[in-house]
Structure formats: C-alpha cells, structure tokens
Amino acid sequence: MSFDTVLIANRGAIATRIIRTCKRMGLRTVAVYSEADAGSLHVSAADEAVCIGPGPAAQSYLSVAAILAAAKACRAGTIHPGYGFLAENAEFAESCAAAGIAFVGPTPENIRTFGLKHSARALAKAHGLPLAPGTDLLTGEGDAAEAAARIGYP
Structure with a gap:
C-alpha cells in the first residue's frame, strides 16, 4: 500500500x-x-x-x-x-x-464517543468544558418534562 x-x-x-x-x-x-x-x-x-x-x-x-x-x-x-x-x-x-x-x-473510539450526544456531552463535562443548558440521557416522558421546565425553551 x-x-x-x-x-x-x-x-x-x-x-x-x-x-x-x-x-x-x-x-x-x-x-x-x-x-x-x-x-x-x-x-x-x-x-x-x-x-x-x-x-x-x-x-x-x-x-x-x-x-x-x-x-x-x-x-x-x-x-x-x-x-x-x-x-x-x-x-x-x-x-x-x-x-x-x-x-x-x-479514531474509531472518537467516532463512537462523539457519535452519541449524551456520551460527547458527558466527556466535555468531565473535562470542565462549558456547556449550554441540557441534560444527560433521558429515559422517560416525565424526565423530559421536568428537564424542559428546569432548562426552559428557546
């Protein structure tokens, strides 16, 4: 090659x-x-x-x-x-x-990590990078409604 x-x-x-x-x-x-x-x-x-x-x-x-x-x-x-x-x-x-x-x-590892919003966000947070308001991975409708009330809408 x-x-x-x-x-x-x-x-x-x-x-x-x-x-x-x-x-x-x-x-x-x-x-x-x-x-x-x-x-x-x-x-x-x-x-x-x-x-x-x-x-x-x-x-x-x-x-x-x-x-x-x-x-x-x-x-x-x-x-x-x-x-x-x-x-x-x-x-x-x-x-x-x-x-x-x-x-x-x-790298394949980076593709996997950054291909999923929740894992990319967790990595950025772990390294102290500033993040826009958001959530970790949500598992239900109730979690989503609570997060929306806390964060607000655009």
Missing part, C-alpha cells in the same frame, strides 16, 4: 473537492463509483476510478468490502471517507486499520 495514493470513498461535490485538494498536495487519487454514477465529475477528475457496485448506496458506497477491495486493487494506502456514508462508521475505520489502510478521520 502506498500513502501517496488516496481512495475517496464518496461521490459528488465532496469527492471532487477532496480530489482537487489531494492533487494540490501531489497525491494520486482513486475515485469509487456506483454504476449509476459512472458519468459523474469525480470519476473523471480522479487519476483512477473503480466501480464498486450497482446504483443503490447499500450495494456500493456503503459496502465496506467493495471499498476495501478497490483500495487494495489500486494499492491505496489511505481512504478518505468524505462525509455521510461511512465517515461516521467506527467499524469501517477499524476495517481500514485491519487491512493496513490509513483512515482519514477520527
């Missing part, structure tokens, strides 16, 4: 922006695309492009196996997920690491 090659595991404008930035940095780019996106700008803008499946995102852009196979085939040492799709998927980040491919983004 080569760290001078970045596979962009996304489509559309975000993929095009990542490709443009990578090229400015002197990095080789690999776009992935579904059959439905074969004519998209990100496909022609990249140095290489790999079809990862049919049109539905569940069978292409959300397919960890297809994306990792494309990265291995192109010898990409890095995967940039963009946003959406697999960008906030801790298991995907772990799968990249297990395959020896760097994931451009937060």
Whole structure:
C-alpha cells in the first residue's frame, strides 16, 4: 500500500473537492463509483476510478468490502471517507486499520464517543468544558418534562 495514493470513498461535490485538494498536495487519487454514477465529475477528475457496485448506496458506497477491495486493487494506502456514508462508521475505520489502510478521520473510539450526544456531552463535562443548558440521557416522558421546565425553551 502506498500513502501517496488516496481512495475517496464518496461521490459528488465532496469527492471532487477532496480530489482537487489531494492533487494540490501531489497525491494520486482513486475515485469509487456506483454504476449509476459512472458519468459523474469525480470519476473523471480522479487519476483512477473503480466501480464498486450497482446504483443503490447499500450495494456500493456503503459496502465496506467493495471499498476495501478497490483500495487494495489500486494499492491505496489511505481512504478518505468524505462525509455521510461511512465517515461516521467506527467499524469501517477499524476495517481500514485491519487491512493496513490509513483512515482519514477520527479514531474509531472518537467516532463512537462523539457519535452519541449524551456520551460527547458527558466527556466535555468531565473535562470542565462549558456547556449550554441540557441534560444527560433521558429515559422517560416525565424526565423530559421536568428537564424542559428546569432548562426552559428557546
């Protein structure tokens, strides 16, 4: 695997922006695309492009196996997920690491912690960061009504 090659595991404008930035940095780019996106700008803008499946995102852009196979085939040492799709998927980040491919983004642990508002809030509170009025995880309607009365409404 080569760290001078970045596979962009996304489509559309975000993929095009990542490709443009990578090229400015002197990095080789690999776009992935579904059959439905074969004519998209990100496909022609990249140095290489790999079809990862049919049109539905569940069978292409959300397919960890297809994306990792494309990265291995192109010898990409890095995967940039963009946003959406697999960008906030801790298991995907772990799968990249297990395959020896760097994931451009937060660690799987950070994805898990900050992906849940209540755990992110608890961590910030534990470190003394100022927080807007809010609550911990609420478990019932009564708790929610009590919290709303205490905090108020915008």
